[in-house]
Amino acid sequence: MSITRYKLTVCLRTDSPLHSGGIDEAVDRTRPSKDRETVPRRFARDGADHPVLTGRSVKGAVRAACKKYFDETRDSHLWGGLSDRGAWASALTFHTVDLHNAEVFPGSEGGSDQDGAGRLPTRMGIAIDRYWGAAGDTALFEHEYVPAGRPLTLTITAQAGSMPENRPGDPGAPFGGVSECQSVTEADVERLFSIILGVLKSGRVSFGGRRNAGWGRVRPVMRPGSDKFWVLTGASLGTRDGLMNWLDNGCGKDMSARIKPIEFSEPDRVRIEIGWNSPTGILVADPRLSRVESARNESDEDEAPENNTKATKEGGKTAREAEPGGERNDSRDEDDPDEFIPTRHLRSGPGENDPIVLPGSSVRGALRSRASRIARTILAARRPPAEGRKEQQKQKGWSDTNVHDQLAHDPDLVQRLFGSTERRGALTVLDTLAAFNGPARLITHNAGDRWTGGVAGGTLYGEEVHDATWKNIVLELDLGALLENTDRREETQRPLPEDNNRRRAAWCLLGLVLAELAAGTLPLGSRGTRGLGQVEVAKVAVTGGRSIGIGDRTFSAPSKGAGESVAEQVLGHLRTVNEGITASPGASGWSSYLMDEEKNHG
Incomplete structure (x- = not known):
């Protein structure tokens, strides 16, 4: 042989x-929620x-x-x-x-293991509660990762x-x-x-x-x-x-x-590149940077003073929940009560000079939240008045529903785009790095005492915001994945019948979200209620998607304010796509594909 x-x-x-x-x-989970800490998911x-x-x-x-x-x-x-x-x-x-x-x-900063067994950095993330708009309880994640390069x-x-x-x-x-x-x-x-x-x-x-x-x-x-x-x-x-x-x-x-590599044809996917900037600044906090500096300050003293951190309510969420995995950064020396450690931006790697990053998970979460709101609004408007009142009463119970259950009940088209526990979503959002970090400016805040009306003691805090120049936001839409369906009973992936209208419907829903982003009504990052996270879109370039009639196209902001805005151009394109869906037998527009296919046709 x-x-x-x-x-x-x-x-x-x-x-x-x-x-x-x-x-x-x-x-x-037996510990009180305010005393819980993240448990990193490690290699x-x-x-x-x-x-x-x-x-x-x-x-x-x-x-x-x-x-x-x-x-x-x-x-x-x-x-x-x-x-x-x-x-x-x-x-x-x-x-x-x-x-x-x-x-x-x-x-180095970013080391994750206290015993030195492994020193890979970790990154934190959160899921946003759809009812309260704040960080969801039990939805704080920390992942150990190998940096790029x-x-x-x-x-x-x-x-x-x-x-x-x-x-x-x-x-x-x-x-x-x-x-x-x-x-x-x-x-x-x-x-x-x-x-x-x-x-x-x-x-x-x-x-x-x-x-x-x-x-x-x-x-x-x-x-x-x-x-x-x-x-x-x-x-x-x-x-x-x-x-x-x-x-x-x-x-x-x-x-x-x-042997030599076999050449492959281009995959059936749509790539969207968004040229943008933020006039107010973007902030995605990395609480570990403040923890490291706080630990350094305490190590310089014979006896470290107790951190003056309080879980005060802020915008429907506790200070501990205000940022992914972070304490409210109001640690200060007792001898100097005005000194505090500001919240600092997340970086793409563990190095102090690495570019700041807008995580793809953060952008993707913002897009999903807005897509879910659009889909639910359309579906609620279609229900009869009696059914609508019953659904409204049911939604009131969402105040006690955890964020994981909320995501599991997203409309079918939203889950096809962004995924669920049963299947992987068709939309990928890459990390967006800063082309230039830019100068950092300190924004300070102080909470007011609700009883006296004066400044509350021990509540001075702030953020370090970079006036950065950002690279393009990049999204990739896998058109083939939109037709995959999961049979929970057989635990198999089985393709749905070829239906380009469903793909076009998903593109319309995603396009509506992109139009809101271009219109400046969808902030990114945190502190959106304090004026941060505003977005100005200069260009949206689309490549691919010829199989469903999208093709390559670019939506650019008009020069000197003359002409249609990027949002208006996107909406005009979506009307054309929707007209093609309406012309098909049995379809009444893109929104007819919002509901589960099996419920509609099974």
């Missing part, structure tokens, strides 16, 4: 933050307590991308499988990716060789004589390696979680002194020399020239 063993090594670099969950620590660890990206996670992401963008591999036996007659192993082995080199420098080395091994033929009915044949396994040839393995390199080169593979927030993206980087980002080695284990060569250096001879 002739056996050839391969080893494929691919050089990658993170193009966005990367997170993949390991074993989560249980949250102690899995190896025996040396180094963070790793497990081979199983990597294989799942690569296999899903290959099957989605290259139908030839859909039934490939090289991946392994399971049938009613049994299971067979994959011919490929994806090895664990060591993230030890991605850890930040020991002792860190190197990764992906290693895949495979084995090809002839297999003895089994006769039907042979007791030794797999699965009772009807073999699901096929011979794995060298050509099969090398062909699959070419497909894997192709999907990696095309940027269609994302590792880990939070992919709708643009996380987990990787891109190949050329090896030093080479024009390739991969190296393929192999050895024939059927000969003594080949076996010794493999055992001596674990790789064999160089076979890199035998």
